[in-house]
Amino acid sequence: MSNYDYKDALETLSYIQKFLPFTPEIAVTSGSGLGDIAALVENPVTLSAEDVPHWPTSTAPGHSGKIIIGKIHGKPVILLQGRVHYYEGYSLKAVTFPVRVLAMSGVKTYIATNASGAVNTSYLPGEIIAVKDHINLMDDNPLLGPNESRWNERFPDMSHAYDAGMLKVFADLGLKTGIYAAMSGPSFETPAEIRMLRLLGADVVGMSTVPEVIVANAMGIRVAVLSCVANMAAGVDPDHTLSAQEVLDAMKTHSQKLAGIIAELIERL
Numbered sequence: 001m002s003n004y005d006y007k008d009a010l011e012t013l014s015y016i017q018k019f020l021p022f023t024p025e026i027a028v029t030s031g032s033g034l035g036d037i038a039a040l041v042e043n044p045v046t047l048s049a050e051d052v053p054h055w056p057t058s059t060a061p062g063h064s065g066k067i068i069i070g071k072i073h074g075k076p077v078i079l080l081q082g083r084v085h086y087y088e089g090y091s092l093k094a095v096t097f098p099v100r101v102l103a104m105s106g107v108k109t110y111i112a113t114n115a116s117g118a119v120n121t122s123y124l125p126g127e128i129i130a131v132k133d134h135i136n137l138m139d140d141n142p143l144l145g146p147n148e149s150r151w152n153e154r155f156p157d158m159s160h161a162y163d164a165g166m167l168k169v170f171a172d173l174g175l176k177t178g179i180y181a182a183m184s185g186p187s188f189e190t191p192a193e194i195r196m197l198r199l200l201g202a203d204v205v206g207m208s209t210v211p212e213v214i215v216a217n218a219m220g221i222r223v224a225v226l227s228c229v230a231n232m233a234a235g236v237d238p239d240h241t242l243s244a245q246e247v248l249d250a251m252k253t254h255s256q257k258l259a260g261i262i263a264e265l266i267e268r269l
């Protein structure tokens, strides 16, 4: 039984450290269908999530997740392929447990990718958006509960949650920026909810990443998030029906482009 606490994280860390030939500087978490990033890793050592103590594994069959250790552009990287989600029934402590362990391993830069729906109608499927801020509408926070002071202070600042330096690299690469609204899912939003998100200032909507960003910031890690627009959000085209398959197909199509941007970012870090 895992509590996803500091003691569990020490056990997980000591297991992973047996496979770490270096202190990883950069961690990359890739979301659904965004697997091409793994091909960038030189001399990879791959761990299966289910072999790692306390590591949360996806409830979707065949999507157990991998941890890939190696170098990209000569920089020590740890790549988490696949994440677990709040909508699977995991607590946000479980969802963010990998980020806790990464921070304890020495990671200083956290790069995450996800799939999203475009709330802002000037964004189109296939576009990669550099997330510059978020709105947490999951109605939960991974830091709720008694504070673990060995991990973070009680009230972490979130004024600069997305690293300005990495956003500058994305701007140089010509990417648009946007505000990501996190919903719990797993149902897609209603058209009325999407209109609400638009009024709130959201550009894209998704069901992940924000808890990871909160924990990474709390632990002093700089963060970049790239969101691949899979579909126009609910109601933008009233005749359109949303499906998970559509999201996965879009991610497959654009995974290579996203991997290229991450490689470019890591080279410039």
Ligand code: HPA
Residues within 6 Å of the ligand: 115, 116, 117, 118, 188, 189, 205, 206, 207, 230, 231, 232, 233, 234, 242, 247
């Ligand atoms: N809504 C929420 N999450 C998503 C969407 C969406 O439209 N597309 C991909 N992930």
